[in-house]
Amino acid sequence: MLQVQSLSYEIKGRPILRDIDISIQKGEFYAIVGANGAGKTSLLRMLASDLKPAKGEILFKGKPLRSYSLKELAYARAFLHQSNSMAMAFTVEEVVRMGRYHLKASQEQHNVAIAECMRICEVEHVGDRKIQQLSGGEQQRVHFARVLAQVWDQKDVLLLLDEPVASMDIQFQHQTLAIAKALTAVGFSVVAILHELNLVAQYADRVLMLKSGRKWWEGAPIEVLKPENIYAIFGVQTKVSTDMATLTPSVQTCTVHYSAAKFNSNYKHELAMELKEKYENYKKDNPKARIYDCAKALKVSEAQLLLTQLSDDVVLLKDDIWAILQELPRLGHVMALTRNDACVHERKGTYPTPSNEGHVVLFHNDDIDLRVFIQNWAYAFAVKVKDLLSIQFFDTAGLAVHKVYLTKDSNPIAVYEELVNSYRAADQTYFTINVPAVLSDISIPDTEIAVDSFQSDWLNMKDSHEFFGILRKYSLQRTQALRLAPSGFAEQLPLERFTEILNQASEQDVPVMVFVSNKxxxxxxxxxxxxxxxxxxxxxxxDPQFNLHLNMDAIDQIWQVRKPSTDGDVNALEVYDKQGNLIVQLFGKRKPGIPELESWRSLLQGQKV
Structure with missing residues (x-):
């Protein structure tokens, strides 16, 4: 019925749709879903020939859609727009009759079609009322009756519906889609934009998920309507169950909770007291819980919890992060801590003087080796818990990015206190951290990747750091890139190989580099x-100067990865969680200009050094 080939659309050079390929069969109910602004209506309007694509082709019944005249299209396709407001006071029957104006038929045929369409849409009892006098849902049913009347006498029609049930109650949502579904049984093809995913599951034969103008997923509802897909598209948590008798999925969205103080500063004190009480109660019930665990349990950030504790022991520092970082060498021998959700990396030593390279701040000596992406750092606190003193840094969402703890070998406490007093923020009152919107993964399906070009770029790397640019260039997740890597350059290993390799490195005195990162x-x-x-x-x-704590339950995949460089190939052991996030990364100890240790390569190959 309809083939869409490499279809793209743009407005003033801004891409709205990119490289869409779909095929819609005769007798099929095809649903389109996606977040607001994903390009759904633009796609439907191009299928209706209302908009012209920037590139690509649409074939309708084997012919280019652009070759059809408007009159021919009026017989072969009908389009229910998202918005159908009317300025003039037409009656309901007059509106429905508008769908028949292009047809040459007897008055009796017109009357029968109009009566049947009004009856099935249950608007015949308001036929003499002005359409503006009806509710939004009733008006939508009138326009649906008009669209049906347009093609009531035709065969093999393409029926395009843009949010056809948006204003309707539950009864007429189902009734409207049941009418459309019934028409597919007699040869109609229905393409409908829908927002209610359970309606999609019940009525659609196939589903297209759009994201940022791209085809993201396509398939039967049971294949597409999965929690991870729904989250990637809409950013909401869901639970999906399946009726095994009908293979129909059912989507239940998880409740979103807000406090008024989240969006109204007049209530911030009440919010602080409420959160402080929850925090204290949780610590009482879970005395061994660290602040990270408390924040996770209470579904807030660590920084938000610290803001409830502002006092002589918890001090908010100025937001001049770069200036504070430059003061860290003054503290002397300390413990640096960086963690992610599954791994904690602790290294003792003295901070060197940092260098600001613009996109990254570097600390580098034999003890403290950091790459700091300072544009993501927003808050700093001085924290005292019993006799443990620290400087802690957090990102714009209040998540911990790095912490510095004094040790028994640090410089005198007076140096720490002088730093804290110098950078103490003037305002030490509670506020709510406005968490920025989380952008979901920007990767695209494997089928849309230029794999040959990607593999060529991989093979032509001169430095392993070029890998990050390649990921951005092709909009790839790391694990997706590993799946598509050139043959022999990425191998997934059994989970037990991680501990085996580390134990062998320990036993055989193979020096390693252990990377742990967050954003x-x-x-x-x-x-x-x-x-x-x-x-x-x-x-x-x-070890005395280095500690690592890795949650083995969080590990989902382990890969051995080989990347070219001017110093020869560099091999890494990379550990990922279920979401494809990098947990920890290991290399053989090396420096630029020096080839990789043969002992490390032998270890990865399972050979005794």
Whole structure:
């Protein structure tokens, strides 16, 4: 019935739709879903020949859609627009009759079609009323009757519906879609934009998910309506169950909770007291819980919890992050901590003087080796818990990016206190951190990747750092890139290989580099690892100057990855969670200009060094 080939659309050079390929069969109910602004209506209007594509082709019944005249299209396709407001006071029957104006038929035929369409849409009882006197849902049913009247006598029609049930109650939502579904059984093809995913599951044969103008997923509802897909498109958490008798999925959205103080500053004190009480109660019930665990349980950020504790022991510092970072060497021998949701990296030493390279701040000596993405850092606190003193940094969402703890070998406490007093923020009152919108993964389906070009770029890398640019160029997730890597350059390993390799590195004195990162910081340990201890689900390195704590339950994939460089190939062991986030990354110890250790390569190949 309809083939769409490499279809793109843009407005004043801004892409709205990009490279859409779909095929819609005769007798099929095809649903289009996506967030506001995804390009759904633009796509439907191009299928209706209302808009002209920037490139690509639409074939309708085997002929280019652009070759049809308006009169021919009036017989072969009908389009229910999203908005159908009318300025003039037509009666309901007059509006429905408008769908027949292009047809040459007897008055009796017109009357029968109009009566049947009004009856099935249940608007015949308001036929003599002005359309402006009806509710929004009733008006939508009138316009649906008009569209049906347009093609009531035709065969093999393309019926295009843009949010046809948006204003209707539950009864007429189902009734309207049931009418459209019934027409597919007699040869109509229906393309409908819908927002209610359970209606999609019940009535659609196939579903197209659009995201940012791209075809994201396509398939039967049971294939497409999955929690991870729904979250990627709409940013909402859902639970999806399936009726195994009909293979119909059912989508239940998780409740979103707000406090008035989140969007109204008049209530911030009440919010602070409420959160402080919850925090204190949780710590009382869970005395061993760290602030990270408390924040996760209370579904807030660590920084938000610290704001409820502002006092002599918890001090909000000025937002001059770069100036504070330059003061860290004054503290002397400290412990640097960087973590993500599954791994904690702790390294003792003295901070060197940092260098600001614009896109990254570097700390680099034999002990403290950091890559700081300072544009993501927003808040700093001085925190005292019993005798433990620290400077803690958080990103714009209030998530911890890096912490610095004093040790028994640090410089005198007076140096720390002087730093805190110098950078103490003037306002020490509670406020709500406005969490920025989280952008979901920007990767695109494997089928839309220029795999040959991507693999060529991989093979032509001169430095492993070029990998990040390649990911951005092709809009790839890391694990997606590993799946599509050139043959022999990425191999997924059994999960047990991680601990095997680390134990062998320890036993055989193979020096390694251990990278742990979050969105604001990468922390690196270079050297030997000696004392390895497993405690329940945690794998630990417990050396005097370096500690690592890895939650083994969070690991979903382990990859051995090979990247070219001017110093020869560089091999890494990379560990990922279920969401494809990098947890920890290991290399053989090396420096630019020096080839990779043969002992590390042998270790990865399972050979004794």
């Amino acid at each position: 604001g910081c990468i922390q690196i340990h270079s050297g030997l690892i000696t004392k390895l201890v497993t405690m329940e689900n945690w794998f630990n390195v417990l």
